[in-house]
Amino acid sequence: MPAADPAPRRRPTTAGETTAENPWPVRLLAAKMDAYIAKMPWTWVEGQVVQVSDRPGSSVVFVTLRDADTDMSLPVTIARRVMGRLRDALPDGLSHGTRVVVHARPEFFAKRGSLSLAADDVRPVGVGELLARLEHLKRVLRSEGLFDAACKRDLPFLPHTVGLVCGRASAAERDVVENARQRWPSVRFEVREVAVQGPNAVPEVVDALAELDAMVEVEVIVIARGGGSVEDLLPFSNETLVRAVAKARTPVVSAIGHEVDAPLLDLVADVRASTPTDAARRVVPDVTEELAQLDGLRHRTRRAIAARVEREQHTLTALRSRPVLASPHVLVDQRAAEVAAQRDRARRALENRLERAHVDVEHLRTSVSALSPRSTLLRGYAVVQRPDGELVRTPEDAPEGTRLRIRLPDGEVGATAG
Template identity: 80%
Template structure:
């Protein structure tokens, strides 16, 4: 059984629009007005909420019933427009006599609104409250504890400053007194010092972003050996950017040593804790980053004088030592060292000669006695007195001494030994 034919759509019938965003496709898209209405409906369901930010723009036209304010995130460049009624703004004047001003930290109770025709999102506020100094200080104290626990303030991570930097990076306000203090005092101490200056906003909503970008830019320059972040004094609110978490982490991330010179001695933003060196004032920063050429020259002169005195004293000691050695008898008459041993050698040689002569004389007498004894006991002495030694010669040529006539029968060949020779005979 075949399936029934599907109903055919009339050419004039419009295509069915997808009911959800996930059903849309290139062939079946949503028109802009539909998407805008969907967003408007979604935003309309969002509840009222409390939002904190920093005021960067106030548009208060005389006679207008609504005041337009731009609220910016304190750590990023994100911002949203906020609309306030005159009634809300009048209540705010009870705690802020000067009204909303650029850079003020506020908390607003608002509901998001989407304007479909312009495709823009804004906040409609029914209450605005300033963030008090006490609350700001409490938040900074909490942030200080968190960053300290992470080790960002540890002394082990502090980098030493170079003795004489090739180039000093300087982050400061535009045409500020802090810049003049650092540059002028540094050049008074070391006239040849070079600077890479980055003039940025040092208060207000843009301060964190611009100071962080200047730090990264100077850190990327190979010849920059130290970076000074300088700003004059101000209120707690004015110095808040230098306690911002994003800026503190940016300082901790750079490889170049950083000197913090923010405000006066009593001011202590978190930047002072994360920096490698904290200077009490911009002038103090100039003193810390470069040496004083006059002090260095005085130090060199002092060291040269000390070295000269030390060398002269050493030479004088050695000269005195040589004079003392030369005054000793052994060096005044050096032959004395030889005369004594030479005389002793002469005496020993004479004793040796006499001992040897006596020994030879005694040996000669002993030899003579031995000669006389040998001569007296020699058989030749007996032969000289007329005796002879008779030996019988055998048939084999051997000879034996004849001690008895029986040893030499008649006809036996004899050999007779005399004192001065030998003769042969035959027994008769």
């Protein structure tokens, strides 16, 4: 008997139940996505128009809407009757770069696997509303401290290389480069030409800023653009660009528009220049002014040194004119006279002391001579002693036959007691 057909496999009902052995076919995935997206509600979406396709005889207008901050876009289909309501607000219709708000619902085309928006209302974003949004963003960024003066960095005095972000073949580039080289001819530039208005401006400026910031030789970056309307300058108030400048390692100079223009980039940049020409003056010094300052400083230094030498010369002259320096031997003569006087006093004191000592010695000699036994002997007396040296004072001290010594003033004689 022929083998029975295997039972058909059950398709997974959810994506989490799929496996390599039991996957979803593409048609089922597309159907699931279509069903899911169809449940999404109508929503208001804001973006910039980057492409408009208005084919004659078509009931719809095809528009590509791009996010203002990132390189992301979606196609939008707008009924022609809806476009007719825009004539009062936009007499020329939608154009590249126009910022709009659309009321749309996502649509998924399963056969092509593409997503688009179907809009039933389109409203241009007015200048007043844009300014109100910018004011709100300014308050948010200021509260985060991005505009604080403490975050500002000083520009280098003489940068070797200047990074420049500007429009393609723009007057702003010529103003910055030519004026900077007139002031300092040896300055080098790393120029990045980008879109400075429209939907591509923000990503291109941010990419150029990141590229220049990564270059070690670039010491300062100038972001320059000529004047324009509020809408034209909107990219330089974009939150993504402002935060990128705040995070940059290299000091940034903002030179956007004219003096009256004030995009948020001016507030976050380290230095704000009123015009691109002013930016050139701020990033490099003027060689003529610097040489003039050097000459002035050299003259001031020379005058200061000459004045100092003259003051010191006057001081030396005054010191030399003093009596002690005019006749320096006076001090020596005074000290010599003092030494001589002290020596004379010492000599006289010593002589007086010796004379008094001599008188004392003579007095003592006279006293000793007067008290000496010899003086007594000279008067006729004699001293009788026995051989053992004992004095003979009585006859009993010298029995008969005792040998005696008789001391006289000028000598002695021997005798025998009888």
